[in-house]
Amino acid sequence: MSADVRSLGKSGHSFTNWATTYSCEPELYFEPETTEEIKQVLSFAQEKGKKVKVVGNGHSPSDLACTTDYMISLKHYNQVLKVDGVKLQVTVQGGCLIKDLNHKVLPAHNMALSVLGTVSELTVAGVISTGTHGTGANYNIISSYVVDMDLMKASGEIIHISKEENSELLPAAVLSLGSLGIILSVTLQCEPMFKLRQTQYPAELQDVLENLNTYVTSSDHFRFFWFPYTEKVICYHASRTEEEISVKESWFWDSFIGFHLLQFLLWMSTFIPGLVPFINNLYYRLIYAHRKELINVSHKVFNFNCLFRQYVMEWAIPRDKVGVVLTDLNRWIRESRFPAHFPVEVRFVKGDDIFLSPSYGQDTCYINIVMYRPYNNLVPHSEYWDAFEKIVASVGGRPHWAKDHTYGNKEFESLYPKWGDFCHIRENLDPNGMFLNANLERVFGKGIASVNLLNKN
Secondary structure, three states, X not given: OHHHHHHHOEOOOOEEOOOOOOEEOOOEEEOOOOHHHHHHHHHHHHHHOOOEEEEOOOOOXXXXXXXXXXXXXXXXXXXXXXXEOOOOEEEEEOOOEHHHHHHHHOHHHOEEOOOOOOOOOOEHHHHHHOOOOOOEOOOOOHHHHEEEEEXXXXXXXXXXXXXXXXHHHHHHHOOOOOOOOEEEEEEEEOEEOOEEEEXXXXXXXXXXXXXXXXXXXXXXXXXXXXXXXXXXXXXXXXXXXXXXXXXXXXXXXXXXXXXXXHHHHHHHHOOXXXXXXXXXXXXXXXXXXXXXXXXXXXXXXXXXXXXXXXXEEEEEEEHHHHHHHHHHHHHHHHHHOOOOOOOEEEEEEOOEOOOOOOOEOOOEEEEEEEEEOHHHOOOOOHHHHHHHHHHHHOOOOEEOOOOOOOOOHHHHHHHOOOHHHHHHHHHHHOOOOOOOOHHHHHHOOOOOOOOOOOOOO
16 A cells, blocks of 8 residues: 555655745655545555645645645645535535635525635635634634534544534634644535625724724724825725626726836835835825725625735734734834835634634734735845734734744643643644644644744845
8 A cells, every 4th residue: 555655645846835935845745636545645654654734725824834744735635525505505625725616616506605815715624724814893714614524533534523523623623723634524604695895995094993893893894904104094894785796997007006016116125125115105195095996796805916925924913902003013113114015904803712713702803914025035024023923912912823923832822711622632633743744843832943944034
């Protein structure tokens, strides 16, 4: 059997994430197509004493997917297994892309996911494993919409997890960082297909912070962009509607000005950092500071263009601490004169009871900072990252699992009430740590630091 499995694996494979900030070269790389092949890979890894890491579509801007042992991609393990139009549920294999659900599968059955993140070129297993979220005062992270799932343990045993079967594992398995086993299938709760009417308009940062609850609760899905070196924000309200689709697009403004010229100006700012405040103000006034409305199918409103390769850091904080954090961040940026790029994206998520959810036990605000890498060039960011982490740490912030952070077991133990319960479950399901890599060994207390290819800047 070992010889057969080795023939499925590929040596010399190099993995690089979408942002090109992390890379690794696994000893063997597998793209299994069947459940039996996945089981054989795990058996072979166990025989050779190797660790196994499953990679999704490579969008995590961290080393969460990296390994030097065995890597499994589920890109060919991506079938739709069942669509239940009565219960409004869809069951898919772990490697199925959210994009395929949005564009092909769900519309054919007049269904849609209730909330989405920024991008949909992500696997279902990856989305739930990292706590991917959208925005909306009454909407949870996507993991909360998992009805049931099948998980393959390191031993090859498959366990079904739902509210009726192995229910004690459900709040751990729906967001596990890939540390419990390989997610074979997931059933997601959907809703009838819907359109969203999105209204975009400028506002004062201080007004939004002082009246935050009104802003957050006045539409189904509210978020805002703050532009560093201004006191301005752009608000986005989106709510369900029966109105006809209405979308206006402009290649000149959206592509030439909004993408190509912006990338050139940001590239110039790598030589002249003092340009960044000018760029932020220019693009606020030129592109964003105008009232706009559009109506479209839900996923086309939830998703938006992330533009260029980038460094990203995102933290979840209690909703009532938004004003404190943004005020402190604004002050630090101005005092340090750090060339912070726009936007600082601010989104809102309903609290839940998932053990490792950054929204566990509290309604949450996610704040995302970005430093673009024009033409894939390196840009300074470490000073900004360190300052932001200290600010959010002061209010009990929890890092987004897919993104960069410096926290380890000690910090997480104090932040997550169910941390001990999750670790107990993980050790029972994977007692030899087959599914741990350097990132997860740091997270769960092994003390092995991972390597950031580009963190010297």
